[in-house]
Amino acid sequence: MIKIVKRDQPSRAIFFFTPVLAIFLTLVAGGLIFFILGFKPFEALKFFFIVPIADKYGFSELLLKATPLCLIAIGLSFCFKSNNWNIGAEGQLTFGAIVSGGVALLFYEQEGFYILPIVILAGAIGGMLYASIPAILKTYFNTNEILVSLMLVYVSKLILDYLVVGPWSNPEGFNFPETRQFSDSAKLPLLFEGLRIHAGIFLALAAVVISWFVFYKTYLGFQMKVSGFSLKTAKYAGYKGKKMIILVFLISGACAGLAGVGEITGPIGQLHREISPDYGFTAIIVAFLGRLHPVGIIFASLVVAITYLGAETAQIFMQIPKYTGQVFQGMILFFLLASDYLLFFKIKFIGLKK
């Protein structure tokens, strides 16, 4: 007989074990889906998760995709830890890219060491500005931040679309919806000859270190943790709730904006319609899978980045639609949330005697 017993305390070992369990269950379920669709499950999973990262180029692509995911997820963890549901990181990424792209275009065909820092800063500011909208509306007008941040995603994509089709489109571009190429001084340097991985990865690593320090070594980190557990307690302790809401939104907006900068000044080198394959949404999954812990988020971003690459490889070699990536991402989150049940409850096998 099976009996479910409530744990006295959430288990810490299980806390770090469940993400692994979730990934394993996702693989099993994914294999099952491939089987139903008429593919050989093991072969499909191999094309999905192993082939894409088997060589040097593949590994560079993995890091390239993991960089924005990690950066955004670090930012989001500030929000989620303190019970703020910013789900519009995709919009903050887009708006950050717009602002930094605009600045980069101002320096068209100019050279100078000072250009790149300005472009990067502009992206962070753009992301912060855009994130400040749901934050201010939440603090001063009591507006639901989930819906506002999400609606702003659509708005940002339309602004981008307007700019690249209209005023910012390349005058010599035969009416393609894209801007001019940025000058080399406005682009992030590549790390290795022939690979696409660029210096943006250092931004992500810096974010990891800084966030770890803030979470675990500062008073602000402690306040965020308390507010996350109980808003009432935070109020009772006299924390300035409004200031903190705005601060965490600004941090997460800056991170998303930087991820946008990394994309347009890295692999893309200009603005066009599709600057992000929904990194902002996927990063939500990364943040949860990484348990809102900076180191966990590094691992989670690598795992989730594989779903992007795997979807592309599987599409080329097996004609499996590339949206399979999203199916996997959704499943990871489902299984992760489901296995959290084990945090609070024990499953006991009673009377299992042969």
Next chain:
Amino acid sequence: MIIDINFIGLIIASIMASAVPLILASCGELITERSGVLNLGVEGMMIIGAISGFALMTVTGSLIIAIFGAMLAGVLISTIFAFLTQTLITNHVATGLALTIFGIGISAMIGKNFVGIPGKEFPVLFENLKDTIPLIGPILFGHSIVFYFAFALPFMTNYFLKKTKIGLIVRAVGDSPVSASNQGIKVRLVRYLCILYGGAMSGLAGAYLSMIYTPQWIENMTGGRGWIALALVVFSTWNPIKILIGAMIFGGLTIIQFHMQAIGVRIPVQFLTALPYIVTIIVLVVISRDSRKIRLSTPSSLGKSFHKDN
């Protein structure tokens, strides 16, 4: 300039048609939220309904099977959400997001073989009465059965919540799950059913899009309507009749954008497309400013998990 009075009727009718999916999904979500559950997966359930309806119509050729199949698909996908949030007590927001991401992915996977296939004509009712009365004729007659159902739904939902015993139970569960449980009401069962009902309505909304409104399958064709439906529930302050008003405003914004382009108003098309989203934000701000009013009308246990041991 002479404006044909029937033309105005047609514009109003087209606004109503674009409001239909919003009304259906919002009324479904309203019941779910009234029972205390916040399901952010509306967009995902809607797109699953859209592909299921279209696929079943193409494969079986039967419109009835397709419509009910889409609703069933919505129920099935929302079962995942119900099981996670009610049985495994997961966080509503995160689970809903996962549902949306999963739904968009699965729908595109299933829909791969249905891209570019033309849809079927969906039968309309009272076609012959359309020209009998000027202005009113095109508004009232010549629509699909789903259209009429959608416009009756807010009133039925209102009656259900206010006048029936089951409606009272749903409200009790949403407002005070502990006392409801003490009264012997099975809180989790009620919530399960409300989630599944919300799934069915979102599925129907999706099927309306892919089978009636624009009869074809396009990836991601719901285009954020699920999220607007969620915003509409807040807009309505959980009152089904106000959903009708809200959905008409948003339908109007969508339609006006086409007509402004047609008469050559020099506003960038992207701005007009962004209008419904911007207006949603403005409306949310106006509604939410009065925090007391929001608190009074929000189901008190919305988004909070309920477990017997608590």
